[in-house]
Amino acid sequence: MWPVLAQEGRGSADRAEALRVRLEHADGRLHRRLRAAVQAGQGPALFRRWLEASPATPAGEGYDALDELVAGLLRLAEPGTGGPALEPGMVFYQPTPARHVLDMLARVRLAPRDVLVDLGSGLGHVPMLASLCTGARALGVEWQESHVTVARAAARALRLARVTFVAGDARDADLSAGTVFFLYTPFVGAVLRQVLDALHAEGRRRPIRVCTFGPCSPLVAREAWLRADGPATADRVVVFQAVRQRSD
Numbered sequence: 458m459w460p461v462l463a464q465e466g467r468g469s470a471d472r473a474e475a476l477r478v479r480l481e482h483a484d485g486r487l488h489r490r491l492r493a494a495v496q497a498g499q500g501p502a503l504f505r506r507w508l509e510a511s512p513a514t515p516a517g518e519g520y521d522a523l524d525e526l527v528a529g530l531l532r533l534a535e536p537g538t539g540g541p542a543l544e545p546g547m548v549f550y551q552p553t554p555a556r557h558v559l560d561m562l563a564r565v566r567l568a569p570r571d572v573l574v575d576l577g578s579g580l581g582h583v584p585m586l587a588s589l590c591t592g593a594r595a596l597g598v599e600w601q602e603s604h605v606t607v608a609r610a611a612a613r614a615l616r617l618a619r620v621t622f623v624a625g626d627a628r629d630a631d632l633s634a635g636t637v638f639f640l641y642t643p644f645v646g647a648v649l650r651q652v653l654d655a656l657h658a659e660g661r662r663r664p665i666r667v668c669t670f671g672p673c674s675p676l677v678a679r680e681a682w683l684r685a686d687g688p689a690t691a692d693r694v695v696v697f698q699a700v701r702q703r704s705d
């Protein structure tokens with residue numbers, strides 16, 4: 458290669474690297490400021506704007522820059538390995554893309570008396586974002602203890618006192634406090650059937666809503682006791698209202 462071209466190439470690579478480092482520092486500063494605001498209890502005032510700015514129809518299951526921002530805000534550690542393996546019907550961990558969590562929160566409008574329960578809460582994004590953006594109480598139930606350990610540490614570090622995590626099987630969970638339940642296709646088959654029956658029993662006792670995302674949505678839409686707020690497609694959160702039936 459001509460020496461002058463090689464030098465120019467090196468020059469652009471150096472400039473690109475310098476820009477990358479500056480952007481990383483700027484990201485780090487933004488994450489620290491957001492975390493400090495949440496720790497000071499200013500989350501709902503600050504993040505209400507996120508809900509208002511949530512796009513009208515967020516589509517698709519992929520991740521985007523908002524997930525990067527949320528990762529910097531929540532600073533979740535890598536979960537350890539070990540603990541009980543997933544049983545048949547249980548779905549492995551994958552977080553709901555942040556824009557869909559915000560879309561759900563914008564649509565359900567959690568009131569102070571609401572309690573959001575994420576069934577199969579993984580590393581805890583959904584309960585933490587719900588509480589952080591609205592101040593509401595939120596609970597996560599998760600089979601994998603290693604994930605619950607990470608979620609609890611992250612909530613503690615952000616001083617999210619209204620968020621709790623329970624390690625265990627959603628089939629055995631105490632659902633009595635919940636008013637809004639979220640399922641990002643955490644299980645299928647007989648496990649899903651049992652949890653839906655448990656939710657139906659809760660819905661007979663008090664008004665509840667069930668929000669779903671992913672492939673479980675069309676399955677949940679077959680429940681006669683649930684009324685969807687729109688088409689039950691897999692690529693957008695569906696909000697179901699429990700309705701009283703003649704047999705209830």
Ligand SMILES: C[S@@+](CC[C@H](N)C(=O)[O-])C[C@H]1O[C@@H](n2cnc3c(N)ncnc32)[C@H](O)[C@@H]1O
Nearest residue numbers: 547550551552553577578579600626627641643
């Ligand atoms: C697709 S991930 C959803 C994670 C989280 N809800 C989110 O949206 O970020 C499904 C999670 O459900 C958990 N899970 C599967 N079966 C479960 C069960 N019976 N009880 C509790 N958690 C379960 C898995 O360990 C996994 O973390």
